Amino acid sequence: MRGILKVIIFLTLHFIILSKAVFSLTKEEKSILVSSRISTHYISQNNPNGCKTCHSSIGYIGGDEENQCYLCHGDSKVKLSIETKKKKLKTVSAGDVSKDFSKPYRHPVEKSGLHNPLEKYPIVDPKVPRHAECLDCHNPHYSIPELPYLGATGVDIDGKFKQYADEEYEVCFKCHGSAMNKPPYQKDKQKEFNPKNPSYHPVVDIGKNNYLPSLVKELNYESKIKCSSCHGADERYSKLKGVHGSDNDYLLVLPYTKKEEVMIPRFDLCYKCHRKESILGNQSFPYHREHIEGVKSRNWQGTSCSTCHNVHGSTKYKFLIEFNPDYVQKDSVSNKLEFLSEGLFSGSCYLRCHNVDHSPKRYGSSNK
Numbered sequence: 001m002r003g004i005l006k007v008i009i010f011l012t013l014h015f016i017i018l019s020k021a022v023f024s025l026t027k028e029e030k031s032i033l034v035s036s037r038i039s040t041h042y043i044s045q046n047n048p049n050g051c052k053t054c055h056s057s058i059g060y061i062g063g064d065e066e067n068q069c070y071l072c073h074g075d076s077k078v079k080l081s082i083e084t085k086k087k088k089l090k091t092v093s094a095g096d097v098s099k100d101f102s103k104p105y106r107h108p109v110e111k112s113g114l115h116n117p118l119e120k121y122p123i124v125d126p127k128v129p130r131h132a133e134c135l136d137c138h139n140p141h142y143s144i145p146e147l148p149y150l151g152a153t154g155v156d157i158d159g160k161f162k163q164y165a166d167e168e169y170e171v172c173f174k175c176h177g178s179a180m181n182k183p184p185y186q187k188d189k190q191k192e193f194n195p196k197n198p199s200y201h202p203v204v205d206i207g208k209n210n211y212l213p214s215l216v217k218e219l220n221y222e223s224k225i226k227c228s229s230c231h232g233a234d235e236r237y238s239k240l241k242g243v244h245g246s247d248n249d250y251l252l253v254l255p256y257t258k259k260e261e262v263m264i265p266r267f268d269l270c271y272k273c274h275r276k277e278s279i280l281g282n283q284s285f286p287y288h289r290e291h292i293e294g295v296k297s298r299n300w301q302g303t304s305c306s307t308c309h310n311v312h313g314s315t316k317y318k319f320l321i322e323f324n325p326d327y328v329q330k331d332s333v334s335n336k337l338e339f340l341s342e343g344l345f346s347g348s349c350y351l352r353c354h355n356v357d358h359s360p361k362r363y364g365s366s367n368k
């Protein structure tokens, strides 16, 4: 009897939580949710034992929680017993994400004991240890194929905590926005993607530049992309999506080089959405090719897109221009480090790079 009562209490609690989740959704998400209705994990074909798979007499089974998810999302295709009179066995094999979490660049789900479902983000105490668990990005009670992060907590672009994130990036902002415990090399993503910036990749809002000769035909200036368009398992080899782990530096879906010391630099990631022929054909910046590939005859070495562009967004300039201080310094003549846009495909740069002063150097029609 007490068992049944517990189940009723928890179910009631649960549906109160569910109805709140529905209210915080955007129109588009609501319509998807309504058409799919129930979470993947409540469909008996996916999870024949229902709540019991993860809760013992409705307490959480606990332990290292990713191992519980790996019951079905790991490489061991376990057989779950279904509680009929004959105790039938059934194999449930969902996508095996465990391999991606053993890749060199990954979210550290193996660190255990740090997640707390009542945690309020962003973290304001720099001493709080960093972590990332399945449950920080997913809620198995709500997730549906179209919205794998549905029901997870988030932080919006203004830094406000949300019990139910409406957008994928809000999940990421919990730990990669203003969080005080970020590693020092990481920048605040809320600042980089702020729609008030002169330029940004269109994650939070559509972009500001309506003339980009390089964009692939599937995209235009009204397109939005996601963090997971660039970050996640290597899309050439992994059938499964997810910002889990990758062999590529910075957990990227395709190879990308930031450092100049690399023997064979690769910019595949950018060429997924910006046509390589256009960039190297100098259709916008007339000196793209010589900067990217270098000029052998003059013994000039090529450099990365990140030397001139901040791949997320620029708080100062158009075209994502933000020079990487590892390679670019102030011009020794004018003592300035500055970019000036001077009309369509023309501008000036004041800087010093590879011991060459630009005081300034001009391009495009301003190059008189």
Ligand code: HEC
Pocket: 010, 011, 013, 014, 017, 041, 042, 047, 050, 051, 052, 053, 054, 055, 060, 065, 116, 117, 135, 140, 141
């Ligand atoms: C796939 C695994 C899974 C299934 C199936 C599942 N739960 Fe959970 N549930 C969890 C996990 C994991 C937590 C802990 C969440 C956390 O730590 O962030 C949890 C937490 C809860 C909580 C605490 C409040 C909350 O939402 O955080 C309640 C209540 C609950 N579950 C009820 C249920 C009920 C009722 C069912 C069946 C209708 C169910 N769960 C099915 C994994 C599951």
Ligand code: HEC
Pocket: 039, 040, 041, 045, 046, 047, 048, 053, 065, 068, 069, 070, 071, 072, 073, 080, 092, 093, 094, 095, 134, 135, 138, 139, 140, 142, 143, 144, 145, 146, 147, 148, 149
């Ligand atoms: C009883 C098996 C089972 C367990 C345990 C389980 N899942 Fe799943 N999960 C599935 C199945 C089946 C799918 C659907 C896969 C497909 O369609 O290819 C799925 C899909 C998902 C998806 C994709 C979005 C969606 O809802 O369709 C996410 C995210 C997910 N699971 C997270 C988790 C997390 C986190 C845990 C641990 C708390 C977990 N799962 C535990 C069976 C399980």
Ligand code: HEC
Pocket: 105, 106, 107, 108, 130, 131, 132, 133, 136, 137, 168, 169, 171, 172, 173, 174, 175, 176, 182, 183, 186, 227, 228, 231, 243, 249, 250, 251
């Ligand atoms: C609960 C906290 C948490 C959440 C939520 C989270 N991350 Fe992370 N992320 C981490 C931790 C911890 C690391 C390991 C390095 C560190 O401390 O930042 C990491 C590492 C990364 C890295 C690699 C950074 C590097 O220096 O190579 C990327 C990229 C990343 N996360 C992107 C994302 C994206 C995209 C999302 C949203 C889908 C997200 N993260 C959500 C905690 C989180």
Ligand code: HEC
Pocket: 169, 172, 173, 176, 185, 186, 187, 189, 193, 201, 203, 225, 226, 227, 228, 229, 230, 231, 250, 252, 256, 258, 269, 306, 311, 312
């Ligand atoms: C257009 C592709 C793209 C998008 C979209 C994107 N990133 Fe990145 N991100 C990169 C690249 C490339 C790097 C590594 C090179 C660099 O930092 O210059 C990187 C680096 C990072 C790093 C580690 C270094 C740092 O700057 O902190 C984190 C953390 C990160 N991204 C998180 C995110 C989050 C969170 C989102 C979404 C809000 C996001 N990224 C969206 C391409 C992208």
Ligand code: HEC
Pocket: 198, 199, 200, 201, 202, 206, 207, 208, 209, 210, 212, 215, 219, 220, 221, 222, 223, 224, 225, 229, 230, 256, 269, 270, 271, 272, 273, 274, 305, 306, 309, 311, 318, 319, 320
């Ligand atoms: C998933 C697709 C995608 C990827 C990958 C991608 N971009 Fe973009 N990028 C876009 C879209 C869409 C826009 C258009 C934004 C607008 O209209 O303002 C854009 C705009 C830009 C702009 C111009 C911004 C402005 O305001 O003028 C630059 C510069 C840029 N991207 C550089 C890069 C670099 C460098 C990389 C590789 C690290 C990269 N992009 C990878 C989709 C992508």
Ligand code: HEC
Pocket: 066, 069, 070, 073, 094, 095, 097, 101, 107, 109, 132, 133, 134, 135, 136, 137, 138, 148, 149, 168, 228, 229, 232, 239, 240, 241, 242, 243, 244
């Ligand atoms: C840092 C955030 C983060 C963490 C931690 C994380 N995921 Fe995900 N996961 C995502 C995102 C974002 C997507 C959706 C990517 C997309 O839409 O391209 C996803 C997608 C998935 C999918 C759907 C895959 C597909 O191709 O349909 C499954 C299943 C999944 N995650 C399970 C897990 C499990 C199990 C864990 C823990 C072992 C986990 N995730 C940890 C962010 C995360």
Ligand code: HEC
Pocket: 211, 212, 213, 214, 215, 267, 270, 271, 274, 278, 279, 283, 284, 285, 288, 291, 292, 303, 304, 305, 306, 307, 308, 309, 319, 321, 341, 343, 344, 345, 346, 347
């Ligand atoms: C030496 C600095 C420098 C480097 C290196 C560089 N860019 Fe640019 N890029 C610029 C400047 C300056 C502009 C603005 C041109 C204008 O005035 O419209 C620009 C504009 C762009 C644009 C927007 C217009 C368009 O072509 O669609 C994209 C996209 C872009 N760059 C991508 C890249 C990629 C990808 C790489 C690396 C493979 C890269 N850039 C390397 C300086 C650079």
